[in-house]
Amino acid sequence: MDLTAVLESMVDAVFVCDATGKLVATNRAGLRLVHAEDFRQLTARNFHLPDVRDEDGCLLPTDCLPLQRALTGEEVVHQVEILGVDPAVVLRTRSAPIRDDAGAIVGAVKVCTDVTREYQLERLKEEFIQTAAHELKTPIAAIKSTAEAALAGAPELSGSVRQLLEGLCRGVDRIDRLIGSLLDLVELQGGLLSLSRTPVELDALIAELVRRLPRSSAQRTRITASQPVQVKGDPRRLRQALQSLLDNAVKYSPRGTPVEIALSRRDRLAHVSILDRGVGIPPEQRERVFEKFFRAHSGTSHDAGGIGVGLFIAREIITQHGGRIWLDGAEPHGTQANVELPIEERA
Amino acid sequence: MSRRRVLLVEDDEDIRDAVAYILRREGHEVLEASHGGEALDRILAHGQPDLILLDMNMPVMNGWELAAELKRRALTASPIVVLTAAHDAQRSAVEIGAAGFIGKPFSLEDLVTLTAAHLAGGAAHAR
Numbered sequence: 001m002d003l004t005a006v007l008e009s010m011v012d013a014v015f016v017c018d019a020t021g022k023l024v025a026t027n028r029a030g031l032r033l034v035h036a037e038d039f040r041q042l043t044a045r046n047f048h049l050p051d052v053r054d055e056d057g058c059l060l061p062t063d064c065l066p067l068q069r070a071l072t073g074e075e076v077v078h079q080v081e082i083l084g085v086d087p088a089v090v091l092r093t094r095s096a097p098i099r100d101d102a103g104a105i106v107g108a109v110k111v112c113t114d115v116t117r118e119y120q121l122e123r124l125k126e127e128f129i130q131t132a133a134h135e136l137k138t139p140i141a142a143i144k145s146t147a148e149a150a151l152a153g154a155p156e157l158s159g160s161v162r163q164l165l166e167g168l169c170r171g172v173d174r175i176d177r178l179i180g181s182l183l184d185l186v187e188l189q190g191g192l193l194s195l196s197r198t199p200v201e202l203d204a205l206i207a208e209l210v211r212r213l214p215r216s217s218a219q220r221t222r223i224t225a226s227q228p229v230q231v232k233g234d235p236r237r238l239r240q241a242l243q244s245l246l247d248n249a250v251k252y253s254p255r256g257t258p259v260e261i262a263l264s265r266r267d268r269l270a271h272v273s274i275l276d277r278g279v280g281i282p283p284e285q286r287e288r289v290f291e292k293f294f295r296a297h298s299g300t301s302h303d304a305g306g307i308g309v310g311l312f313i314a315r316e317i318i319t320q321h322g323g324r325i326w327l328d329g330a331e332p333h334g335t336q337a338n339v340e341l342p343i344e345e346r347a
Numbered sequence: 348m349s350r351r352r353v354l355l356v357e358d359d360e361d362i363r364d365a366v367a368y369i370l371r372r373e374g375h376e377v378l379e380a381s382h383g384g385e386a387l388d389r390i391l392a393h394g395q396p397d398l399i400l401l402d403m404n405m406p407v408m409n410g411w412e413l414a415a416e417l418k419r420r421a422l423t424a425s426p427i428v429v430l431t432a433a434h435d436a437q438r439s440a441v442e443i444g445a446a447g448f449i450g451k452p453f454s455l456e457d458l459v460t461l462t463a464a465h466l467a468g469g470a471a472h473a474r
Contacts, residue, residue, distance in 0.1 A: 138432050138451065141452035142362045142365070144453075145362050145365035145452070146364070148365070148454060148456070153368060173452075176452055196437070
């Protein structure tokens with residue numbers, strides 16, 4: 001079969017340039033994409049592909065254009081390129097060098113898939129999650145504030161009523177954390193989490209986490225070692241990451257078994273370990289649990305619910321603080337979650 | 348410390364009730380407003396409070412509009428603490444030059460601590 005006919009019939013646009021970067025061929029889809037009637041008209045306008053923007057809307061400088069990068073030997077895959085504005089065309093492109101028999105680069109080829117529709121749907125989904133989450137936060141705040149006001153306002157409340165109201169507050173906090181996780185996912189999809197950088201007293205943060213546990217969990221959770229350790233980072237995010245680990249330790253170990261938290265320092269690293277005596281996680285799954293939506297005990301009798309994003313987000317947070325997070329097995333059974341963070345020396 | 352006056356600007360009545368209740372219990376005088384327009388009326392009628400607790404998304408006049416209006420009228424003596432459900436409460440606070448912020452849903456304990464710190468003055472970095 002004639003390869004030209006194949007090329008012409010492709011739905012994806014194909015652009016080919018020579019070793020100098022000059023455009024030498026395209027197909028029908030390529031011409032359609034840049035609104036040119038024939039190849040002569042395209043080259044007469046003397047452009048590769050004009051005004052290509054990246055996902056943030058920034059113009060790509062010439063030497064960052066995928067075809068130019070391919071000419072240096074690089075294979076550029078999954079590059080998002082945006083052409084024009086209103087209507088913008090969003091392309092997912094793959095570019096690769098073309099080599100002769102001796103291996104010398106004689107040109108480059110780029111294939112462009114129009115993903116405008118998918119892109120718009122993705123944006124719509126993100127906007128929807130953000131709006132819905134935001135709308136949920138106000139009634140949640142109303143429930144929480146009201147329950148707390150009732151708690152604070154009536155010291156004569158009987159113990160059991162007090163416990164019920166405290167349970168209400170914790171339930172609301174859980175909903176709030178779930179909403180927070182959804183928002184974090186949207187934020188992560190768009191790149192990085194926004195982190196503040198302030199000194200954080202890790203020992204105080206851990207003590208507070210334990211203090212705020214529900215009573216039955218607090219009774220079996222012990223801080224076995226601690227010392228003043230200061231790191232630099234986002235206190236809210238660090239609390240969130242450690243909370244995920246602690247929640248999992250409590251959630252996946254039987255009532256009555258201990259959960260032990262230890263904070264130590266090794267050289268310039270702070271090390272937090274959270275040990276539980278639960279069913280444990282098979283070695284081959286200890287990395288996978290950090291994947292988005294992966295849940296180790298899904299569908300088993302150990303399934304404790306959840307949407308499977310807590311550890312994924314925790315790893316993002318710790319990694320962006322320059323630290324490490326991982327799981328070890330514990331003998332005879334159980335899991336030890338570990339976090340390592342660089343220490344900020346006190347001034 | 349003499350009785351301090353807090354202006355609470357919040358359109359959600361249930362949140363306003365709970366927050367006002369707890370602040371009064373702490374011994375503060377609390378003026379309530381359900382949007383920026385009412386807040387402005389309270390300030391014009393009673394003078395500038397010792398602290399403004401300000402929700403951002405409200406009908407009639409929102410938090411950004413109230414902050415701009417106060418600036419325009421040179422009524423900038425009261426420190427503002429932003430209360431917001433937005434994921435990036437901090438950004439809203441920076442945008443209007445607020446002294447502090449707290450994200451919804453907050454714990455009343457944290458709110459009381461934050462309020463006390465700002466009423467004591469010089470507590471831009473409380474929390």
